[in-house]
Amino acid sequence: xxxxxxxxxxxxxxxRNFQIEPVSLTDRKAVRELILFPFxxxxxxxxxxxxxxxxxxxxxxxxxNPFFEHARVQFFFARRNGxxxxxxxxxxxxxxxxxxxxxxxxxxxxxxxxxxxxATALLKNAEDWVRSQGMNIIRGPMNFSSNxxxxxxxxxxxxxxxxxxxxxxxYYAGLIEGxxxxxxxxxxxxTADIDERLDNAxxxxxxxAEKAASRRGVRVRKGKISEFEKEARILMEITNRxxxxxxxxxxxxxxxxxxxxxxxxxxxxxDLVLIAETAEGEPIGVSFSLPDFHQALKWSGxxxxxxxxxxxFLWYRRKINRFRLALMGVAEEYRSLxxxxxxxxxxxxxxxxxxxxxxEGSWILESNTMMNRIIERLGGxxxxxxxxxxxxx
Numbered sequence: 001x002x003x004x005x006x007x008x009x010x011x012x013x014x015x016r017n018f019q020i021e022p023v024s025l026t027d028r029k030a031v032r033e034l035i036l037f038p039f040x041x042x043x044x045x046x047x048x049x050x051x052x053x054x055x056x057x058x059x060x061x062x063x064x065n066p067f068f069e070h071a072r073v074q075f076f077f078a079r080r081n082g083x084x085x086x087x088x089x090x091x092x093x094x095x096x097x098x099x100x101x102x103x104x105x106x107x108x109x110x111x112x113x114x115x116x117x118x119a120t121a122l123l124k125n126a127e128d129w130v131r132s133q134g135m136n137i138i139r140g141p142m143n144f145s146s147n148x149x150x151x152x153x154x155x156x157x158x159x160x161x162x163x164x165x166x167x168x169x170x171y172y173a174g175l176i177e178g179x180x181x182x183x184x185x186x187x188x189x190x191t192a193d194i195d196e197r198l199d200n201a202x203x204x205x206x207x208x209a210e211k212a213a214s215r216r217g218v219r220v221r222k223g224k225i226s227e228f229e230k231e232a233r234i235l236m237e238i239t240n241r242x243x244x245x246x247x248x249x250x251x252x253x254x255x256x257x258x259x260x261x262x263x264x265x266x267x268x269x270x271d272l273v274l275i276a277e278t279a280e281g282e283p284i285g286v287s288f289s290l291p292d293f294h295q296a297l298k299w300s301g302x303x304x305x306x307x308x309x310x311x312x313f314l315w316y317r318r319k320i321n322r323f324r325l326a327l328m329g330v331a332e333e334y335r336s337l338x339x340x341x342x343x344x345x346x347x348x349x350x351x352x353x354x355x356x357x358x359x360e361g362s363w364i365l366e367s368n369t370m371m372n373r374i375i376e377r378l379g380g381x382x383x384x385x386x387x388x389x390x391x392x393x
Contacts, residue, residue, distance in 0.1 A: 018085065020121050023075040031060050034075065034109070037084050039303070041111055041169075047160045048167055049294045050302025052309065066255035067144055070095045072133065075109070076125045078118045086112035086119065090126040091144050092133050096250045105130030105393075107140035110152075111168075112175060119175035131393045139184055139390040141166075141176075146248045147256065151187045151363065152176065156384030162292045162324040162360045163267075165189065166386065173387070181389035185247055188372065189362035190380035194352045209338025213276075218284065218334065220342055222350075223273030232261035234275060235327070238286045242329035247365055248388070267293055271350050272323060276330065276339050285330035287343035289351075292322040292360070322358040323351060328371070340374050 023030045035056045042048035062068040071093045078086035091106045107126040112119045130138045143149040149166050154173050161167045213220070223231050236257045243249045252260070269291050276285035299319070300312035325347060330339045348359065361380055364371050376382075 018078055018080040018118055018121070020125050021077050021079065022125075023077050025060055025062055025073065025075065028057075030075075030077070031057060033084060034060070034077075034087055037087055038111055041113070047157065049160050049298045051297065052302055052313075053304055066253060066259050067093075067148070069255060070253065071144065073144070074126075074129045076122060076129075078112070078122055080118075085115070086122050088112075088122040088126045090129040090133075090138075091142065092130065092135060093145055093250060095253070096145065096248075099250060102137070103135045104137045104139060105133060105135040106142040106144070107138060108143040110141045110172070110176075112172070114169070114171050114175075116175060116178060120179055123176070123179045127391070127393060136393050137390060138393055139388055141168075142388070145250050147250060147252055147260075150248075151386030151388055154186075154385050154387045156189065160294060160298055161384075162189075162322065162362065163290050163294045164324070164326065165294075165360075165362060165384075176389055179391070181391045184388045184390035186366040187363035187386040187388070188366060188382050189360055189384035189386070190364070190375050191358060191360050191383045192378075192380045194348050194356055194359055196379070209341045212337040213339060213342065216334070216337060217279030218276055218337060218339070219279075220274050220276045220285075220339070220346060223268075223270040223275060225268075225270040228265055229261060231270075231273070231275070232264075233257060234283045235273070235286050235288055236260070238275075238283055238329060238331075239327060242285070242331055247367060264290070267291065269323075269354075271354065272347060274343055274346060276334070276343075284334050285339050285343070286327060287325065287347055288327040289323050289325045289347055289359075291317075291320045291356075292324055293317070293320065295320045295322060321356055322360065323356050325359055325361040328361075340371070341378065344374070344378050 023034070025031060035053055038048070039050060058064045071091060073089055073091045075087065075089040077084055087109055088107055089109045091108055093106070097104060107123065110122065112122060127138055141152050143166070149164060151166055152172055153161070153166060153168050157170055236252050240251045244251070267290060272289035272291070274287040275283055277283055296313050296316040296319070299316040300309065303309060328340060328343055351359065361375050362384070363386060364375070366372070
């Protein structure tokens with residue numbers, strides 16, 4: 001990570017009545033200010049979901065988040081009369097560049113008041129820093145990689161995001177596009193009423209998939225919470241295997257698998273995790289869904305976890321009625337069996353019995369034509385779009 005002094009000399013700027021200053025993640029006071037800024041920025045917005053401060057502190061801690069083992073990050077703050085009015089970071093994910101053989105950086109944690117000049121200064125500082133690291137293109141917003149929270153919401157502002165999905169002010173797109181950024185990729189989110197989808201799901205599609213899977217000796221089973229670490233590893237290994245050709249994909253490292261498993265264990269409903277196996281027990285596909293804990297976070301108010309934040313969260317957790325289908329993948333040689341349809345319908349059946357009312361399938365690349373068709377054929381309705389922008393440096 002570059003030193004604040006070096007970055008200030010290279011990219012620091014003062015314009016009109018605001019200043020841009022580099023910030024290190026080793027400055028815990030600054031990190032706390034970064035986390036708290038959205039609480040003020042989105043105050044009164046009915047669709048913003050407040051995070052737990054402690055969770056965000058751990059995520060941004062280079063000694064706790066294994067993402068930093070293969071990445072470099074530099075944050076910048078915009079201040080007006082001493083008041084924080086915008087934030088951004090530049091990021092270099094070395095694993096991404098090694099996997100895709102390119103020199104790309106990204107920007108993330110972009111928050112800004114509705115001021116084009118401040119937004120331009122923030123983006124320019126991120127661009128200059130990314131360029132100083134030898135990169136020739138920048139994409140974003142990304143917080144931090146495709147394994148975390150990705151994309152700018154550009155439509156679907158009418159309700160809160162589900163767990164691990166982003167939210168932002170509607171004017172952000174104009175601020176970013178006004179600085180020469182163009183679309184790199186759109187990410188789609190679909191929603192459906194579970195009972196309605198079960199009633200209307202094409203029975204021929206499901207039955208044909210079941211028969212095809214049975215002929216190949218493939219079975220679909222629920223996840224086993226008693227073997228959590230083993231199941232988490234299966235989940236991530238299949239993800240690395242079947243998503244490797246997807247745009248923007250970055251393989252998950254061993255440390256990231258361990259860290260992600262520990263983070264998600266308290267949140268997982270094992271009944272919503274499905275694994276497809278061959279007759280020999282080889283995992284060949286996975287469907288991973290999470291209860292929408294954003295509902296509980298919003299109802300509980302987020303913020304400080306102790307002493308009462310956790311109690312509020314646990315109380316409202318019982319009222320969650322929506323979940324997110326976050327991952328679905330099948331090994332290429334088995335994709336003709338229709339396992340995607342089996343995953344989708346079985347997940348809906350299980351969720352309905354457990355009292356869930358709605359499902360969101362997200363995110364799906366606009367270029368993933370097959371998956372978009374499957375979800376639409378099964379009754380999913382596209383209701384939110386997120387965008388990744390890019391700009392040549």
